[in-house]
Amino acid sequence: MSVPTIRSKIWSEQAEADNPFAAAGCLCHGYDVYGDILGKASWIEYLYLLFRGERPTSKQAKLLEGLAIAVANQGPRDHSVNAAMNGGVSGSTYASCLMAALAVGAGQLGGAHEVYIAMEYWNRCGQNLELWKKELLSSEIPERADIWLPMEHPPGFDPHGASCATPVKQTLNYLSAASEGQALPWLVQHREELERVVDCPLTMTGVAAAALTDLGFTPPQGEMLYLLLRLPGAAVHALEQEELGWRRFPVFSYTLELQDDPGPKSAEINTL
Amino acid sequence: MKGPRLLLQTEGRLTTRMGAAFPGERVVFRGQDLHIDLADMDWMALYLYSITGRRFNEAELTALNALWKMTSYPEPRLWNNRVCALAGTARSTGVLAITAGMAVSEAGIYGRRASIRAIDFLVRTKKEIDRGAGLLECIKKELEQYRNIYGYGRPLTRGDERIPHLLKLIKALGFDKGAYVHLAFEVERLLLEGRWRLYMNFSALASAIAADMGLSPREYYLFMIPCFAAGMLPCFVEASEKPEGTFLPLACERIDYEGVARRSWT
Numbered sequence: 001m002s003v004p005t006i007r008s009k010i011w012s013e014q015a016e017a018d019n020p021f022a023a024a025g026c027l028c029h030g031y032d033v034y035g036d037i038l039g040k041a042s043w044i045e046y047l048y049l050l051f052r053g054e055r056p057t058s059k060q061a062k063l064l065e066g067l068a069i070a071v072a073n074q075g076p077r078d079h080s081v082n083a084a085m086n087g088g089v090s091g092s093t094y095a096s097c098l099m100a101a102l103a104v105g106a107g108q109l110g111g112a113h114e115v116y117i118a119m120e121y122w123n124r125c126g127q128n129l130e131l132w133k134k135e136l137l138s139s140e141i142p143e144r145a146d147i148w149l150p151m152e153h154p155p156g157f158d159p160h161g162a163s164c165a166t167p168v169k170q171t172l173n174y175l176s177a178a179s180e181g182q183a184l185p186w187l188v189q190h191r192e193e194l195e196r197v198v199d200c201p202l203t204m205t206g207v208a209a210a211a212l213t214d215l216g217f218t219p220p221q222g223e224m225l226y227l228l229l230r231l232p233g234a235a236v237h238a239l240e241q242e243e244l245g246w247r248r249f250p251v252f253s254y255t256l257e258l259q260d261d262p263g264p265k266s267a268e269i270n271t272l
Numbered sequence: 273m274k275g276p277r278l279l280l281q282t283e284g285r286l287t288t289r290m291g292a293a294f295p296g297e298r299v300v301f302r303g304q305d306l307h308i309d310l311a312d313m314d315w316m317a318l319y320l321y322s323i324t325g326r327r328f329n330e331a332e333l334t335a336l337n338a339l340w341k342m343t344s345y346p347e348p349r350l351w352n353n354r355v356c357a358l359a360g361t362a363r364s365t366g367v368l369a370i371t372a373g374m375a376v377s378e379a380g381i382y383g384r385r386a387s388i389r390a391i392d393f394l395v396r397t398k399k400e401i402d403r404g405a406g407l408l409e410c411i412k413k414e415l416e417q418y419r420n421i422y423g424y425g426r427p428l429t430r431g432d433e434r435i436p437h438l439l440k441l442i443k444a445l446g447f448d449k450g451a452y453v454h455l456a457f458e459v460e461r462l463l464l465e466g467r468w469r470l471y472m473n474f475s476a477l478a479s480a481i482a483a484d485m486g487l488s489p490r491e492y493y494l495f496m497i498p499c500f501a502a503g504m505l506p507c508f509v510e511a512s513e514k515p516e517g518t519f520l521p522l523a524c525e526r527i528d529y530e531g532v533a534r535r536s537w538t
């Protein structure tokens with residue numbers, strides 16, 4: 001009986017002489033992971049290699065590392081991090097905390113699918129300001145229904161923002177200086193104009209989409225990376241809440257207004 | 273309202289019509305007391321009520337129950353079930369296994385995207401027909417625009433073994449004469465008469481039944497979320513009971529490498 005094979009352009013293995021199920025050597029895009037990459041490459045360089053199949057230039061590595069730091073932890077107010085904390089505080093499995101962070105952080109408000117959509121905008125509009133204005137202002141609802149609801153705000157911009165937040169501007173300026181691409185420098189130049197067009201400020205997903213575009217990632221790669229790079233913050237805040245315990249985590253202290261409360265009712269209950 | 277004002281209005285407080293727990297006292301569930309008003313409901317009825325706020329009758333519940341039952345395949349090679357079996361063989365937990373399995377079931381070629389797209393096609397098409405369009409014209413337009421019609425054609429095989437059983441059931445329950453069920457079969461007839469040769473799959477008939485009961489595409493999508501669960505757990509159970517690591521082990525040589533040749537980092 002022949003066992004089916006798995007095709008891959010990323011990974012190859014050579015088995016140990018005494019065990020066909022243990023790898024003696026692993027190549028990633030042709031590089032020996034444990035005999036060559038380990039000890040020579042940084043984690044960020046290896047991450048880039050995994051996704052793009054080639055080593056990054058030093059500027060590309062610096063850009064990806066800057067992005068990774070910028071999004072690694074958006075703090076306990078962030079929806080995704082907060083989701084993980086709800087797992088941590090109640091003693092849920094650690095995997096479930098990160099699954100919660102992924103599920104919420106996948107969304108279209110500040111999440112990875114917003115990055116995907118914003119990257120599609122970069123692919124369509126490039127550095128054409130008129131095209132950006134047209135695309136951002138068109139609120140066309142897709143004809144076909146989907147698992148994703150239609151976007152409710154321009155991707156990469158904060159519908160609840162007053163002005164562009166300082167960390168967003170700091171990140172944009174730093175990443176732009178590190179970029180060999182065109183998106184980030186163009187965004188620095190045109191940010192305020194784009195914000196006027198959509199009447200809301202640029203947000204971190206917009207910066208991330210431009211950075212990931214400059215690094216040559218596709219929208220699917222960008223979405224995956226944004227999911228991945230945000231997990232450290234979710235993990236540590238979940239662990240912190242576990243340590244603090246559920247009594248210190250707000251649950252019923254939030255005011256809840258039930259708009260259709262039928263009120264207490266009595267029922268005959270036989271308690272044997 | 274734009275900017276942070278909307279957030280300021282909702283900071284620290286929730287308004288809801290969906291429900292609340294009054295610990296030690298009662299639970300309100302969409303305007304009803306869970307332990308009194310909804311005491312007669314079984315879980316399936318409650319699940320539908322949770323999504324729609326509506327009560328469904330016994331015949332409807334039987335048909336909708338069948339949609340879940342008929343998609344419960346404990347076949348460990350299927351993508352979502354394999355996730356559960358891998359979780360079992362790797363000695364992960366049951367909840368992690370089934371939630372991961374359900375999450376990957378939101379797939380493009382099967383599962384939830386297929387569900388919502390199938391019912392959405394029927395609903396859009398019926399609207400077009402009610403406005404005077406021809407069905408063949410609608411089919412051609414859909415195929416030109418999207419190159420496929422969800423609910424018709426099936427990966428791996430042409431026929432769908434579930435359809436005769438589902439058809440038998442809905443005939444017995446009297447749901448075979450619904451407008452959407454009729455439309456689903458008409459679409460299949462035209463797809464088979466034309467050059468496309470696409471047979472209806474379970475998703476088209478299931479979504480037609482749901483549409484005839486008044487479920488919107490979004491409600492149907494939500495209703496179908498747990499539909500594979502009963503097929504997933506056996507895969508997890510068995511893989512957990514067998515020696516660890518023995519579910520579909522892969523030897524190193526099973527990786528068919530197609531990438532660049534060996535090279536040096538330095």
